[in-house]
Amino acid sequence: MLEVDKLNAFYGPAQALFEVSLRVAPGELVVLQGLNGAGKSTLLKSVMGLEVRTDGHIRYRDPAGPQGTGLAAIERWDTHRRAQAGLGYVAEDRRLFTELTVRENLHIAAGRDLQAQEARALDLFPALKTMLGRRADQMSGGEQQMLAIARTLMTGPRLLLLDEPCEGIAPVLVEAIRDALLALRRQGLGLLVAEQNQLLAARADRLVLLVAGKVRGS
Ligand code: ATP
Numbered sequence: 001m002l003e004v005d006k007l008n009a010f011y012g013p014a015q016a017l018f019e020v021s022l023r024v025a026p027g028e029l030v031v032l033q034g035l036n037g038a039g040k041s042t043l044l045k046s047v048m049g050l051e052v053r054t055d056g057h058i059r060y061r062d063p064a065g066p067q068g069t070g071l072a073a074i075e076r077w078d079t080h081r082r083a084q085a086g087l088g089y090v091a092e093d094r095r096l097f098t099e100l101t102v103r104e105n106l107h108i109a110a111g112r113d114l115q116a117q118e119a120r121a122l123d124l125f126p127a128l129k130t131m132l133g134r135r136a137d138q139m140s141g142g143e144q145q146m147l148a149i150a151r152t153l154m155t156g157p158r159l160l161l162l163d164e165p166c167e168g169i170a171p172v173l174v175e176a177i178r179d180a181l182l183a184l185r186r187q188g189l190g191l192l193v194a195e196q197n198q199l200l201a202a203r204a205d206r207l208v209l210l211v212a213g214k215v216r217g218s
Pocket of ligand 1 (some may be wrong): 040
């Protein structure tokens with residue numbers, strides 16, 4: 001459903017990605033690994049059309065779109081259009097509304113079918129059910145991460161792009177996040193996750209290692 005082909009990415013004159021190619025299929029978990037600064041965040045931002053200038057190809061097919069539709073070249077689409085086509089992104093810093101409650105954070109992102117989307121998101125993260133009235137700034141880092149993923153699920157994405165969801169999070173919550181991501185994989189979502197944590201990497205369908213902006217092995 002996602003094909004990145006010979007992608008270069010730039011911040012001003014500085015090049016951060018070099019001829020990067022990778023694929024994600026529906027129901028597939030691809031984990032991006034690499035040291036700090038290797039380009040993981042840049043790759044996710046490039047796919048989402050954020051902040052970074054790219055050349056090369058990004059192709060996407062929405063599995064929920066009209067049957068028979070092929071891959072579309074999305075590299076010139078703005079972020080909003082990519083989101084509408086089914087790409088969901090959770091940044092490393094989570095970008096929650098910290099003064100709003102869990103429920104308000106979920107509802108602010110809601111698509112058409114609020115009740116069903118909320119039920120689905122909370123089924124994946126049952127811990128959030130017990131804190132719907134709590135402000136996001138009164139949650140632990142792991143709970144906030146669950147909320148950030150749940151909020152993105154409210155838009156009904158078919159491909160999830162997650163930037164280090166397990167970083168700095170207590171092991172028990174890492175397991176909860178891993179299990180939720182595996183459940184989403186079973187539901188047929190494509191998952192492209194930048195993550196160093198081995199608990200998640202061990203369950204990946206494929207690992208992609210970035211070294212200084214280039215793909216090494218897989
Ligand atoms: P981390 O795990 O630290 O987030 P990463 O693998 O996600 O690392 P990136 O954040 O994608 O790596 O960074 C790749 C390269 O691009 C680095 O050399 C970094 O300094 C540079 N870079 C990242 N963001 C910017 C920016 N906004 N402006 C300029 N250079 C940037």
